[in-house]
Amino acid sequence: MALRLVADFDLGKDVLPWLRAQRAVSEASGAGSGGADVLENDYESLRVLNVERNGNIIYTYKDDKGNVVFGLYDCQTRQNELLYTFEKDLQVFSCSVNSERTLLAASLVQSTKEGKRNELQPGSKCLTLLVEIHPVNNVKVLKAVDSYIWVQFLYPHVESHPLPENRLLLISEEKYIEQFRIHVAQEDGNRVVIKNSGHLPRDRIAEDFVWAQWDMSEQRLYYFDLKKSRSILKCIQFYADERYNLMFEVPLDISLSNSGFKLVNFGCDYHQDRDKFSKHLTLCVFTNHTGSLCVCYSPKCASWEQITYSVFYIHKGHSKTFTTSLENVGSHVTKGITFLNLDYYVAVYLPGHFFHLLNVQHPDLICHNLFLTGNNEMIDMLPHCPLQSLSGSLVLDCCSGKLYRALLSQSSLLQLLQNTRLDCEKMAALHCALYCGQGTQFLEGQIIQWISENVSACHSFDLIQEFIIASSYWSVYSETSNMDKLLPYSSVLIWNTEIPGITLVTEDIALPLMKVLSFKGYWEKLNSNLEYVKYAKPHFHYNNSVVRREWHNLISEEKTGKRRSTAYVRNILDNAVKVISNLEARNLGPRLTPLLQEEDSHQRLLMGLMVSELKDHFLRHLQGVEKKKIEQMVLDYISKLLDLICHIIETIWRKHNLHSWVLHFNSRGSAAEFAVFHIMTRILEATNSLFLPLPPDIQAAFENK
Numbered sequence: 001m002a003l004r005l006v007a008d009f010d011l012g013k014d015v016l017p018w019l020r021a022q023r024a025v026s027e028a029s030g031a032g033s034g035g036a037d038v039l040e041n042d043y044e045s046l047r048v049l050n051v052e053r054n055g056n057i058i059y060t061y062k063d064d065k066g067n068v069v070f071g072l073y074d075c076q077t078r079q080n081e082l083l084y085t086f087e088k089d090l091q092v093f094s095c096s097v098n099s100e101r102t103l104l105a106a107s108l109v110q111s112t113k114e115g116k117r118n119e120l121q122p123g124s125k126c127l128t129l130l131v132e133i134h135p136v137n138n139v140k141v142l143k144a145v146d147s148y149i150w151v152q153f154l155y156p157h158v159e160s161h162p163l164p165e166n167r168l169l170l171i172s173e174e175k176y177i178e179q180f181r182i183h184v185a186q187e188d189g190n191r192v193v194i195k196n197s198g199h200l201p202r203d204r205i206a207e208d209f210v211w212a213q214w215d216m217s218e219q220r221l222y223y224f225d226l227k228k229s230r231s232i233l234k235c236i237q238f239y240a241d242e243r244y245n246l247m248f249e250v251p252l253d254i255s256l257s258n259s260g261f262k263l264v265n266f267g268c269d270y271h272q273d274r275d276k277f278s279k280h281l282t283l284c285v286f287t288n289h290t291g292s293l294c295v296c297y298s299p300k301c302a303s304w305e306q307i308t309y310s311v312f313y314i315h316k317g318h319s320k321t322f323t324t325s326l327e328n329v330g331s332h333v334t335k336g337i338t339f340l341n342l343d344y345y346v347a348v349y350l351p352g353h354f355f356h357l358l359n360v361q362h363p364d365l366i367c368h369n370l371f372l373t374g375n376n377e378m379i380d381m382l383p384h385c386p387l388q389s390l391s392g393s394l395v396l397d398c399c400s401g402k403l404y405r406a407l408l409s410q411s412s413l414l415q416l417l418q419n420t421r422l423d424c425e426k427m428a429a430l431h432c433a434l435y436c437g438q439g440t441q442f443l444e445g446q447i448i449q450w451i452s453e454n455v456s457a458c459h460s461f462d463l464i465q466e467f468i469i470a471s472s473y474w475s476v477y478s479e480t481s482n483m484d485k486l487l488p489y490s491s492v493l494i495w496n497t498e499i500p501g502i503t504l505v506t507e508d509i510a511l512p513l514m515k516v517l518s519f520k521g522y523w524e525k526l527n528s529n530l531e532y533v534k535y536a537k538p539h540f541h542y543n544n545s546v547v548r549r550e551w552h553n554l555i556s557e558e559k560t561g562k563r564r565s566t567a568y569v570r571n572i573l574d575n576a577v578k579v580i581s582n583l584e585a586r587n588l589g590p591r592l593t594p595l596l597q598e599e600d601s602h603q604r605l606l607m608g609l610m611v612s613e614l615k616d617h618f619l620r621h622l623q624g625v626e627k628k629k630i631e632q633m634v635l636d637y638i639s640k641l642l643d644l645i646c647h648i649i650e651t652i653w654r655k656h657n658l659h660s661w662v663l664h665f666n667s668r669g670s671a672a673e674f675a676v677f678h679i680m681t682r683i684l685e686a687t688n689s690l691f692l693p694l695p696p697d698i699q700a701a702f703e704n705k
Helices: 011-028 036-045 410-419 423-437 441-453 463-479 522-535 545-560 566-586 601-621 627-655 671-690 698-702
Strands: 003-010 047-051 057-062 068-074 079-086 090-097 103-110 126-132 139-145 149-153 165-172 176-187 191-194 202-207 209-215 220-227 230-238 244-252 262-264 282-287 293-298 306-313 318-325 338-342 345-350 354-359 370-373 394-397 402-408 502-508
Touching: 003 011, 011 036, 011 057, 011 068, 011 079, 036 057, 047 090, 047 394, 057 090, 068 090, 068 103, 079 103, 103 149, 103 165, 126 149, 126 191, 139 149, 139 165, 176 209, 202 209, 202 220, 202 230, 209 282, 262 282, 282 338, 293 345, 306 345, 318 354, 318 370, 338 402, 354 423, 370 423, 402 423, 410 423, 410 441, 423 441, 423 463, 441 463, 441 627, 463 627, 463 671, 545 601, 566 601, 566 627, 601 627, 627 671
Parallel strands: 090 149, 209 262
Antiparallel strands: 003 402, 047 057, 057 068, 068 079, 090 103, 103 126, 126 139, 149 165, 165 176, 176 191, 176 202, 209 220, 220 230, 230 244, 282 293, 293 306, 306 318, 318 502, 338 345, 345 354, 354 370, 394 402
16 A cells, blocks of 8 residues: 555553553462453553653553553653552543653543443532652642643653753643643652642633644644634744744634534544544644645535545645545445645545545645545555544554554555556656655666656656656755755646546635744744745746757857857866766766767766756855755756666666667667667657756767767
């Protein structure tokens, strides 16, 4: 399948055997009671409560006496630790532990029996407690109210030493969020106690919201504020130095007035999600390190015949609404849409019906997205239980208690590229596979081998062009966050061909109003993306039009004997020498392509001009990047272009076992020579259209000698 879920944690394998071993020791010492049947019944209540920023997992279960037990699984040491036991029959629906594991916050209600609930105290439905874990075990009541409260400790970005203050978010069903500031003191060695526990300072963070999402990795709070029936998305960034800032606000065309109260990623939301997967809207916010900001939204399902969802590419200034027809209309949709954050992509799938991969960084052309529908093995292998997308690529299946790392499968994408008949799927699979590989020679070799056998497989675009441009882009993509704005990602500028079963509507949206003056990290990249949307007319993408004109001028001057200054031409040719030297350094093994057998001044002029123009392009738009780094990026990029062309040609020659590099036209050629000639003409067509240099002496293969 296109998506691989690799289990990082499994309650049944990582916790249950340890609990059984602990119980066995207790039974042997006479401290426990009950037999094997009681033991298994106890652990039927075992479930995950929360995943903290450091990856540690909090879980709970009830022992044979009905006591609530809290445990923690350390993802680094892969060891379990019992945190605390409440000696009461309570139901836990929210829990969090601080990074030092000295404080535990939990919200509980008393278990119901025969439809009646014994009140924890008069007028209260939910009890929110703060517990000192080591070693005093003092318990402080933070809230005792007739509404649900969710808890979440903040984790500072700097965790090298314990901080004297812990901060805890309380999210109320009454539509407000508070921050408690908890000062702790260390006494008698490891004894940690709360200072001034009778009065904990607190701040009102947000109020009158209807939806909120927690980003545990980046310590961000997203929430929707309803103002005059408008849905305003806001974001608060929390910092290690006790500060927090409202970063932006943006109005979105999302109807939330009748959607009820909803939280995302504040622990495992058993209370909210029960029996609501297909009836209520799905809404989540995704970001990645490139400065992207996407809001994914699926309204309430009104029909079983088609599903509609929207993605607001806020960093691009537009939204796209996708409508997909369901092939199996007879089978009702029992689960809702799942959105998963895969960094450069967003996965959207409905179990048993469809699986979509949406390109977040380049959403403009629909052909850069992958749409799989119907009975497809790449869909059927995905879990049918709703998955909770955490920060990064982590995915939690609350039903099974498994934590996965979601990865795209190169092998499945290559298989799709080779087997699908649709050009749109070939385009999407090619780009997605290259994203997964990002310069891996083995992957490129597999794609080139397939291209050499299917050079005419695509009718809507030039397969060789697309591969060369996309693969070269990925070879330098990681060098700077602005590379997607400066280099072409695709050779295709317009795509008018319909995608079977998909209807798409694109609309402009308002850009966020940034509420701070200075930016760092992700926020600097997001602001750069927004500035690009505002002012980048025309686009900054590099093209070879200037190179083409200058190259023709130099050739014309050479023929007429009117050459400009020797220093200028020498600098151009020196650039070409650097490219060839860089290319040889990247390929230490013997090459089949005779790169340096003859002097080819025209091709070297073209290479040198590309270096000169691309370097000027980068220098204009890459502010703050060292000149040496820019020069190296330029050499790497142009070397990659040349290397890919060489690689394609060498693959073709080896495939047909041709020893001579010269194709003769004065005699009848063999079937192998005819096949090679056909592919070589396609390579020439692709490189000429893009005005790319051919390897020196490749043109000699077409000369009649």
